[in-house]
Amino acid sequence: MLLSRKIKETIIKNIFFLSAAFSILIILFIFYFLFQQAFPAFQHSGLDIFGTNWNPPEGKYGIGAAIYGTIIVTIGAMIIAIPLGIAGAIFLSELAPSYLRTTLKPIIELLAGIPSIVFGFIGIILLVGYLHLTFDMLSGYSYLAGALILGIMAVPIIVSMSDDAMKAVPREIKEASLALGATKWQTIKKVIMPTSISGISAAVILGIGRAVGETMAVSLVLGNIMKIPIPPWNIFESKGTTVTSFIVTEMGESSGLQTKALFASAVILFIIVAIMSISSNILKQRVQKKFKGG
């Protein structure tokens, strides 16, 4: 009986180990494949790959404009999503009456599950035309449209995860604050927000992650031209692209070094996302330490 239990345990342990090893293996394969495919482009272009000159017939493969576009669209999306998301979470977890909460929460979670192509489709049908007419833009295709779509897509993630984090704040702490005579707003600002800040920052980082990696929705509403608008902060200009959007637009018929250059942009995206997720972990640990100490 004891023996069979032991055997059972070893087997289970090994299965879990294999599952863990499997996902690491996949990451390693992706890593290897990406770098192997991208290497010729890095070899060909060197640091010029970060430049802004994309001209395949002349052998120029600079994807700097796409990296710039990814950054600007992500910043724009976060300017929209962070205030909306956190405010929504505060309302849901602290202010909403319970009947409203029980109806709103599932709806918001449903919103997070809508496929990105649907957002892109709505963007191209409604948003682009609306922007074109409202802002008297040459066309609605722009960083602005991309940032709006991505911001809206990130809101439900931030709301839902931040709400979970705020709900996880122990009842006693909240009640202690209220019992000391603090108002509801003071309690939210001084007690609930600081205690749940690690969960909220995790939510924001996940939202940013979605914005950086999102492909279909943005590729539909951007111009997909490998150029930095003039001036660079002109978010109404249609010239511009993001790394993901450029890869999906150009991959179809590309061949030779051009394909390799697209793989190189994927490598750069991979590195950006890796740096972000590592720094988010460091940030999270720091925040946690700070609040444990204080």
Place this chain on the structure above:
Amino acid sequence: MFIVTQKEKKVGMLIITLFAIAILTTTLFSGCTENKPAGTTATLSLGGSTTVQPIADACAQAFMVLHSNITVQVYGGGSGVGIKGVAGGTYDIGDASREAKASDLTDIQGVTLSDLVAHKIALDGIAIIVSKEIYNAGVTNISKTQLKGIYNRTITNWQTLGGPNEAIFVVGRDTSSGTYTSINDMLGLNQSTQILDVARSENAQVKAAVAGQNNGIGYVGLGFVDANTPAVKLNGISPSISTVTDNTYPLSRSLYMYTKGPASGVEQMFIDFVLSTDGQKIVEQEEFVPLPK
């Protein structure tokens, strides 16, 4: 008894996991190696025009499935490279999106234009579509020079072309597209002078972008013209299969495969395949116009 069945289940899962890993590993690694069919008896190399390249690539894939003992390699480089390559012996077949000129052969010793044989394999015709509002406002015919002006941004307002006072919204294709290259060739533009507002990766998306605005112009394959995105006439000639076939439409041209001397052996087999019903179907799939029967 119960424990044993549990264990069996786990062992089963373990085996499945191992299997999955094994399959993944083998497929990934086999994907990395070049798969040259064993027992290759002949090779054929094609090179030249990047416009013809998608046709050559797709035909080569299909051809190699039919003839597993023949390896076909396709290279790009441009029409000039293709004509020089076939004359100099680098390629068996040279792809070109224009007719060969004597100046292509100045570097090649002992080969004259009459040694090269042109095989017309497909037609290339591009329609220029505009937003309905623009067409209805009276812009139904533009000249090829005006079109070039729109795409290199010397003309930026529809008023110049007799339309409303609206900025021109210029839609085109992604830089890896054959149609993008065709437009550059036909209008005498290049990567830095074809200045687009929006690049799309499919004909249908170009059409949607032009239809969705009231100030757009774009270029698509002949099959994508309809009432929502009317095609304008170029130099007074409307785009159609017949105007492309007889080469009167300004944005039309023939695509060629050149051989040195009459095609023979494997070259002949390949060109015959491109000209066959299956080959011409591939031409159509790659968004070019098949040869009239």
